[in-house]
Amino acid sequence: xxxxxxxxxxxxxxxxxxxxxxxxxxxxxxxxxxxxxxxxxxxxxxxxxxxxxxxxxxxxxxxxxxxxxxxxxxxxxxxxxxxxxxxxxxxxxxxxxxxxxxxxxxxxxxxxxxxxxxxxxxxxxxxxxxxxxxxxxxxxxxxxxxxxxxxxxxxxxxxxxxxxxxxxxxxxxxxxxxxxxxxxxxxxxxxxxxxxxxxxxxxxxxxxxxxxxxxxxxxxxxxxxxxxxxxxxxxxxxxxxxxxxxxxxxxxxxxxxxxxxxxxxxxxxxxxxxxxxxxxxxxxxxxxxxxxxxxxxxxxxxxxxxxxxxxxxxxxxxxxxxxxxxxxxxxxxxxxxxxxxxxxxxxxxxxxxxxxxxxxxxxxxxxxxxxxxxxxxxxxxxxxxxxxxxxxxxxxxxxxxxxx
Numbered sequence: 001x002x003x004x005x006x007x008x009x010x011x012x013x014x015x016x017x018x019x020x021x022x023x024x025x026x027x028x029x030x031x032x033x034x035x036x037x038x039x040x041x042x043x044x045x046x047x048x049x050x051x052x053x054x055x056x057x058x059x060x061x062x063x064x065x066x067x068x069x070x071x072x073x074x075x076x077x078x079x080x081x082x083x084x085x086x087x088x089x090x091x092x093x094x095x096x097x098x099x100x101x102x103x104x105x106x107x108x109x110x111x112x113x114x115x116x117x118x119x120x121x122x123x124x125x126x127x128x129x130x131x132x133x134x135x136x137x138x139x140x141x142x143x144x145x146x147x148x149x150x151x152x153x154x155x156x157x158x159x160x161x162x163x164x165x166x167x168x169x170x171x172x173x174x175x176x177x178x179x180x181x182x183x184x185x186x187x188x189x190x191x192x193x194x195x196x197x198x199x200x201x202x203x204x205x206x207x208x209x210x211x212x213x214x215x216x217x218x219x220x221x222x223x224x225x226x227x228x229x230x231x232x233x234x235x236x237x238x239x240x241x242x243x244x245x246x247x248x249x250x251x252x253x254x255x256x257x258x259x260x261x262x263x264x265x266x267x268x269x270x271x272x273x274x275x276x277x278x279x280x281x282x283x284x285x286x287x288x289x290x291x292x293x294x295x296x297x298x299x300x301x302x303x304x305x306x307x308x309x310x311x312x313x314x315x316x317x318x319x320x321x322x323x324x325x326x327x328x329x330x331x332x333x334x335x336x337x338x339x340x341x342x343x344x345x346x347x348x349x350x351x352x353x354x355x356x357x358x359x360x361x362x363x364x365x366x367x368x369x370x371x372x373x374x375x376x377x378x379x380x381x382x383x384x385x386x387x388x389x390x391x392x393x394x395x396x397x398x399x400x401x402x403x404x
Contacts (some may be wrong), residue, residue, distance in 0.1 A: 001142055003051045003135075004082060007118040009109075010043055011102055012126030013060030013090065018260045021389050021399040022366065027059065029126035030066035031264070032349055034271050034280060035316045035330045037289045038069050039258070042131070043124045044085070045287045049247075050134040053083035056112060057126065058105045060090045073290020088112070101223035102199075107212045113205060121208055123225070125199040129267065129278065130255040131247040131285055132200075140242045141202040147237035148207065150174065150230065151200035153244045153255050160184035160194035164226040166241050168195060174239040179227045195241060197226060198255060207237060247285045254278050262393035265364060268347050272312050272328050294318025294333050306339050324354065338373075346378070349400075366400035375404070 016028025023031065029040035040057075047055055059066055067087055077083035088109055106123070113121070120141070122134055132151070141149035152166055165184040167176035176185065177197075184194040211229055215221050221228045233239050246253040254277050258264045270276045280287060294317035299308035301323035308321040315326070316333040323339030332350045337343060341354045346363040353370045354360060360371070361378035371377070377384060378396050389397045 001138060004054070005119040006052060006054070006122055006138065007116050008047050008052050008055040008122045008124065009106060010040070010055060010057045010124045010126045011105055012040055012057050012066060013105060014127050015061045016127065019264060021397055022261070022264070022364070023062070025062060025400050026065045027062050030069060032332060033129060034268060035314045035332050036291055037287060039129060040066065040126045041287055041289045042129050043126060044074060046132050046134060047124070048288065049285055052122065052134060053077060054116070054118070055085045056088050057085065058088050058109065063089060069290055073288070102225045103212050103215055103229050104223035106208070107216045107223070110209065113209060118205060121203045121205060123201040123203065128199070128255065128257050132244065133247050136245050137200070137242050138202055141240070144240045145238065146240045147204050148233055148239045149202045149242050150239070151198045151244055152195040152241045153198050153253070154187065154193045155196050157184055157186055157192060157194045160196055163196035164230070166195045166197060168241045172241050172243070174234055174241050177230050177234060197230070198244060199226070201225065248279050249282060250277060250279060252277060261364070261391040261395055261397060265347065265393070265395045268330055269328070269345065272314055272330060291317065292333060301339065362394060363396045363398065365398045366402070368401045369398055370404070372404050
């Protein structure tokens, strides 16, 4: 298969309501991750590393920061060579509705397929963290002569009710699909796990066009790939599952659809563990992003009672640890930790300033927040709830531009 005959659609219009207030001013794919990245950097990097160079990103809700990030950090191709990353906001080309569902976002942009005429379309979600060589998925699709191939991930059966569940036969053909069933059917190879859809699809061009046009005519449809398109295709077309092959080079396969504040915090905190589940340091599978040209991070003051200390943490460019302590935390670019302050088990976004003698624990502090001196956050849940959002797991979230 000539990779030039494959077009990539990245669906990046999600509201990410369960990640509020991190999604108060940005769409979920634009939420920072791991200090310097945005969530969308992962599927984009996977596509680039897989040799795919024709990419459309469909955006809708609160997309300004996402558009800026793509424009500044991902303008790496030459259209003269047939390579591009194009942003496609909801345009109401067909009617007066915005994107009504994942399938509808493709339906409203059928003009792209009419112009490009690719042989295959790879559809990705813009809000998942994982490392995957899409060529393996594409080759499996071609080998099976499939109409649709769905990438599937193994999860414990007790957790599977939150996802779309597939039942595969011995040839990996999909024989049943249920969206978020109360009783998921187990993998025939292992009754303790279920096979879930990762929201990653390879379609043949003609099949995709026909099915989404048929779906668009149904007044009772939610116009969603998982709820509507896939179930309608199982009996009519050759639909196969592809068991996810991880490029993360770890014993445990890594894929995260980070849907809640607690899941987001846990995924970030994993990165500062001694042996994190997600390997960001593999230069054979780099994760690209955009970074402002900040100066190097530095620490200052080494007096016994005023010593800069950083342990088990990720510190981005432009950060200054000025006589404070940072433990098991992630500091995004241009963060300042002032003297006698402590930051523990926390995620600090860009341009956060922690005042003297302040104590921060199990917090997520969004951009451009100045925490006054002698402030404690994360130590008194009742007081924290009066001022901030506190998750079920007790993580305190301070929104962007918050003024104390």
